Amino acid sequence: MADKVIVKNLRKSFGDNEVLKDMSVTIAEGEVVCLIGPSGSGKSTFLRCLNRLEDITAGQVIVDGFEISDQSIDINKVRENIGMVFQHFNLFPHMTVKENIMLAPTELKKMSKADASLKADELLARVGISDKADAYPAQLSGGQKQRVAIARALAMNPDIMLFDEPTSALDPEMVGEVLEVMQELARGGMTMVVVTHEMGFAREVGDRVIFMDGGYIVEQGKPVDVINNPQEPRTIDFLNKVL
Amino acid sequence: MEFLEKVGPYIPRFYSAFWVTLTVAGFALVLATLIGIIVGLITSAKGKSWWLRILKFISYAYIEVIRGTPMLVQILIIYFGIGQILRPIGFTWSAYGGMTTAGIVVVAINAGAYMSEIVRAGIESIDPGQVEAARSLGLTYWKTMKKVILPQAIRTMLPSIINQFIISIKDTSLLSAIGLAELTNISKQAASNLSSQVMAIYCFVALWYFVICFTLSRIAKYLEKRMTYGR
Numbered sequence: 516m517a518d519k520v521i522v523k524n525l526r527k528s529f530g531d532n533e534v535l536k537d538m539s540v541t542i543a544e545g546e547v548v549c550l551i552g553p554s555g556s557g558k559s560t561f562l563r564c565l566n567r568l569e570d571i572t573a574g575q576v577i578v579d580g581f582e583i584s585d586q587s588i589d590i591n592k593v594r595e596n597i598g599m600v601f602q603h604f605n606l607f608p609h610m611t612v613k614e615n616i617m618l619a620p621t622e623l624k625k626m627s628k629a630d631a632s633l634k635a636d637e638l639l640a641r642v643g644i645s646d647k648a649d650a651y652p653a654q655l656s657g658g659q660k661q662r663v664a665i666a667r668a669l670a671m672n673p674d675i676m677l678f679d680e681p682t683s684a685l686d687p688e689m690v691g692e693v694l695e696v697m698q699e700l701a702r703g704g705m706t707m708v709v710v711t712h713e714m715g716f717a718r719e720v721g722d723r724v725i726f727m728d729g730g731y732i733v734e735q736g737k738p739v740d741v742i743n744n745p746q747e748p749r750t751i752d753f754l755n756k757v758l
Numbered sequence: 759m760e761f762l763e764k765v766g767p768y769i770p771r772f773y774s775a776f777w778v779t780l781t782v783a784g785f786a787l788v789l790a791t792l793i794g795i796i797v798g799l800i801t802s803a804k805g806k807s808w809w810l811r812i813l814k815f816i817s818y819a820y821i822e823v824i825r826g827t828p829m830l831v832q833i834l835i836i837y838f839g840i841g842q843i844l845r846p847i848g849f850t851w852s853a854y855g856g857m858t859t860a861g862i863v864v865v866a867i868n869a870g871a872y873m874s875e876i877v878r879a880g881i882e883s884i885d886p887g888q889v890e891a892a893r894s895l896g897l898t899y900w901k902t903m904k905k906v907i908l909p910q911a912i913r914t915m916l917p918s919i920i921n922q923f924i925i926s927i928k929d930t931s932l933l934s935a936i937g938l939a940e941l942t943n944i945s946k947q948a949a950s951n952l953s954s955q956v957m958a959i960y961c962f963v964a965l966w967y968f969v970i971c972f973t974l975s976r977i978a979k980y981l982e983k984r985m986t987y988g989r
Contacts, residue, residue, distance in 0.1 A: 566894055568890055568893065568894060591893075591896045591897070591898055592896070593896075594893065594894055594895065594896040595895070595896035597894070598894075599890075599891075599894035601887060601890065601891060603885075603887055605885070605887040605888060605890060605891035606891075607888065607891070607892075607906055607910075608910065608987055609909050609910050609913075609985075609987050618892075618895070618897075618905060618906075619895035619896060619897060622897060622901055622905060623895075623896055623897070650988065651987045651988030651989075652987075652988075653987060653988045653989045654988045664891075667891075667895070668894075668895070670895075671895060671896065
């Protein structure tokens, strides 16, 4: 399998505060990687470096064959192939559900309005909320919002999906419906990088779990190994707290 | 009605003055809105490039100078000052529409400065997550502003924008100082010819302004109510 994401010696600082200290990771096509770790460990920052929502301080990040750490690259073109889902959904409140999904394909001239509309219908069916196509985000529950956000990210037919704590802002009874959609995506062969606190999801759906702390990768491996049988003291300590 | 009898002959002049006021305010406010959007986008932009820093410096200099000086003085500077300074290179206001154009320019520059701050505040009131979501889809900065940020910001900005429109419409009365035949100027002329009707004439002209401004604020309320997006 080809490597979808190659990260070499990535460093990221906010002013004097170095958040990522020399991260190197390779993610294969179709792999589902779950990033776990305490807050402030740098996992969200790492994820945001993968589509350059955060500027890369040093090191190399190659996504989908494009070296996005190179400032001269057309980052917008690369981002078309990287879907991202946020903790707080970030749906566009002034557009209907369907308009949210159709915005990028039509604005970026990837599809005609008619094609984008068909695609939106198909995606809404896939995430199970066809009946909400003409609703505004304010009229949806948290779980529905996040499913729309996933559909919106999928509208550009991305090769990679990034999830930044997609269930952390949800009421407990809505976590399941979102994880289900994500699991379905993983089964379909999508390359996924997921920052999550859902150990159950990491164990069941993840191909690999990466435990981060203090800007480093402390431990990584198969979910069963890392979660059930951690080796590093910091991993053990963290898992004791969350499990 | 003694008032109507005496003021009657002035009605056509009031009517044309009303259109002068409306024309100057209309053109000026369209220009001011454009200035506001451009300068507001500059001052709210994030980035460290040298050209953005220069643009920001110029923008803030403009805003502070306009806010820190009286509009009457700005009118005198632009009409008489600019007129005098540029005369050696052959520029005269009269070649470009005279006082009307000068009036439009002053009101546009003046209102533009306040509009810039309204636009900046409006953009900054939008959750940064909105920009991130749009950018992560591959939208450029400009498309993000046009499709995602400004349409949302307009709702927050609308009351302040209308407020500024109303202020600027009333500010056009200051253009009587350079002799523009707008409402206030005409009423002064009428009042000096009909000194027995001073109170009536000035109240009459105040009513014209009130009608314009009140209509505008009603339209704004209606628009605000329409932009609720399912909330």
